[in-house]
Amino acid sequence: MRNPVVKPPYRVPLVAEINATKGWSGLTACSTFSGAGGNSLGLKIAGFDVRYASEFVPAAQDTYRANHPGTFLDDRDIRLVQPEDILKAANLRPGELDLLDGSPPCKSFSTSGKRDKGWGAVSHYCVAPDTRVLLSDMTWAAAGNIREGAQVVAFDEAPINGASRKFKPATVTGVDRVWLSSKRIELSDGTVVVCSDQHRWLTQRGARQEMWVPTAKLKVGDHLRTIGTPWEKDYSYEAGWLSGLFDGEGSVCAHGPESPQNRARNVQVAQLPGPVLDRAMAAMTKLGIQFGYHPNKQSGVVNLVVAGGMGARLRALGILRPTRLLPKAALMWDGVTIKAAEEVRIVSITAVGEVELVAFSTTAKTFIAEGLLSHNSDGIYQRTDDLFFEYVRLLGGLRPKVFIAENVTGLVKGSAVGYFKEVIMAMQKHGYRVKAGLLNGAWCGVPQARERILYLGVREDLGVDPSFPAPLPYHYTVEDAWQGLTVTEAEVAECVHLKPGHFLHTAWHMTMPGDNFIPAAQRMKGRASYFDYRRLGRHLPAPTIKATPGGLYHPDVPRSCAIPELRRLSGLPDDFQLLGTYEQRWERCGRLVPPPMYAHLAAHVRDRILKVKS
Known part of the structure; x- marks a missing residue:
């Protein structure tokens, strides 16, 4: 009979306790892209002496210094840091460092080095990284996760020949990060968006024509254009059944004059009266898809036509994602006047101070943010796709016994996978056995289900394969x-x-x-x-x-x-x-990375890889 698992009470040692006992294992560590110091606390809990840290963002620097007074903090852009600088600060020689830690941001994830004017000017039209942007395939992606070359739904920046602006496709030309004074805008439909004071929105005031208004000049009561709140694919049984019905009996069509803006655009499904039609109507009602009932007097066939305007049609395609119809989705928006978008009223505007934002630009100079018609960022973008390789450069010069590089799970999804593989190969060329894995904070003693991708590398001469710790037999709530x-x-x-x-x-x-x-x-x-x-x-x-x-x-x-x-x-x-x-x-x-999560990993490195007894 197995002994029952005993879950100890949840407690993280105080900062004062951690700093008083750092380095008890005799192991050394250096940290890059250190943020507020969550990784460093985890390393100290596991017995490492963190002798050097590097962080460029001022707000994060202040927090790090307040909690790690005994650690040397380098506030320069990482590109200016040489391995010799780190070794001097840590009082070590090449190959003596036990562990190199870092969370180097890759393209579209970077938080380092954005405010150095020597690296180029960055526009002030920026949104929060988790702001959802509408892609041309009818999915929504966080602005911070989108890469250059992605296709998005956009619209004319200005009226053409006196006509109304129209929706059109666009390509993402730049994604970068900055820290700027920002506002939190709440709309009457519940939408909330955080953006810079200078970010511009297409705004309607009274009977006047729409105009671009910066956030700092918006007022409660102003109206913004929206296509509706973002959606996600519905994975319910009813949605799957309805998607199949639309694939078999549905259509996406634009009828009428040749001029795109004058065409009648419909998403519809046809069916004879009977149990299938009844079920289709019940499913659409359950999924919140409004529809019109249009019987054909001659054939008896009933067309269920998605009602509610352009936004409702896009949402229906987006949540059902019928394979045959989805490629035709552009018929519902490309060339359509923005008058098809609804108006939503601003109910509150709150200053949130200086926060991290994404400077996002497209070929149309516009995009759709949280459903709202938004201007993009203009300007020269600092290169950020080299930052992971800057970490690899330092790795080669320091020659630590073990390294850990951490990032968000988006690094192994979609188009970022190629970048992920390039980084692994670059690490291996420096003589390391490298393994990547996913850790969840809830497996590691944290009352938060936070997931992170970890690169773990062990120097070849140690003769030990990299490995990750087993999850704890309990979780904290x-x-x-x-x-x-x-x-x-x-x-x-x-x-x-x-x-x-x-x-x-x-x-x-x-x-x-x-x-x-x-x-x-x-x-x-x-x-x-x-x-x-x-x-x-x-x-x-x-x-x-x-x-x-x-x-x-x-x-x-x-x-x-x-x-x-x-x-x-x-x-x-x-x-x-x-x-x-x-x-x-x-x-x-x-x-930040939760310290107990990083301590769980660092203790595994200490005991199983570096083989130091705790």
């Missing part, structure tokens, strides 16, 4: 993390509180703890949306904490988490200093 935690009234007051009568307040009450807001949105708005909005469940680990407060709410009261609560969910010590506004402190938690 929100309830475990918050045991014994006290939150002051002042800390609660700075949270984002959902207002009675607002959609999000009602949706929170309709949502069971641990679930997302999708069912509530389907019931109240007639469509699946608010995919990233969730009410925490005390019985579960928290989902991935993102860089902005919107979307993750307390299980017991309709508000966001207070900073002490967030600190616990992020695997941070209770005395870990987070600096700046509420939004800036939240952002730091959303960016």
